[in-house]
Amino acid sequence: MKGLHIIADLYGCRNSEMLTSSPKLRELCVAACKTVGLTVLGDHFYQFDGLDATQDGGTTGTVVFAESHLAIHTWPERSGATLDVYVCNVTCDNSGKAESLYEQLVAALKPADVMIERVWRGRDLPVKKKRLAAVK
Known part of the structure; x- marks a missing residue:
C-alpha cells in the first residue's frame, strides 16, 4: 500500500479542447495510464453543461487501475x-x-501555472503470506 499521491491544481490551461470534451479527456487519461504501464480496470467520465448558452461545460472523470486511481476535474x-x-x-x-x-x-x-503537492503514503510493512496446510 506504499505509494505516491500527487495532487495538483492547473491554472491557465491552454488546451481548452481537453477541458470541454469528456470523450477526448477520457481517451487521453486512459491512454496515458496504459502508456506508463498501469493496469486499467475501468473508467467513468461525465460532461457538464455550461453555465449558460455561451459556455461549454467542464468534465470530470476517474480511471481506476489495479495500482490505485486517477481523478481529473476541469x-x-x-x-x-x-x-x-x-x-x-x-x-x-x-x-x-x-x-x-x-x-x-x-x-x-x-x-501556465501549477500548484502541486506530493504525498508519500504508507509504510514498509512485511507482506503476510498464508501457509499451505500440510498434505497428509
Missing part, C-alpha cells in the same frame, strides 16, 4: 483543472509511474 470557465494521481503497490515502488502519468497529463493540458 473548469473551462476558469481555464483550470485539478488532478489526483495515486499509484501504489505492495511489492514494488511505482512512484516513477505516478510521476510519468502526471507529466503526460500536464503536457497535454498545457497549464
Whole structure:
C-alpha cells in the first residue's frame, strides 16, 4: 500500500479542447495510464453543461487501475483543472509511474501555472503470506 499521491491544481490551461470534451479527456487519461504501464480496470467520465448558452461545460472523470486511481476535474470557465494521481503497490515502488502519468497529463493540458503537492503514503510493512496446510 506504499505509494505516491500527487495532487495538483492547473491554472491557465491552454488546451481548452481537453477541458470541454469528456470523450477526448477520457481517451487521453486512459491512454496515458496504459502508456506508463498501469493496469486499467475501468473508467467513468461525465460532461457538464455550461453555465449558460455561451459556455461549454467542464468534465470530470476517474480511471481506476489495479495500482490505485486517477481523478481529473476541469473548469473551462476558469481555464483550470485539478488532478489526483495515486499509484501504489505492495511489492514494488511505482512512484516513477505516478510521476510519468502526471507529466503526460500536464503536457497535454498545457497549464501556465501549477500548484502541486506530493504525498508519500504508507509504510514498509512485511507482506503476510498464508501457509499451505500440510498434505497428509
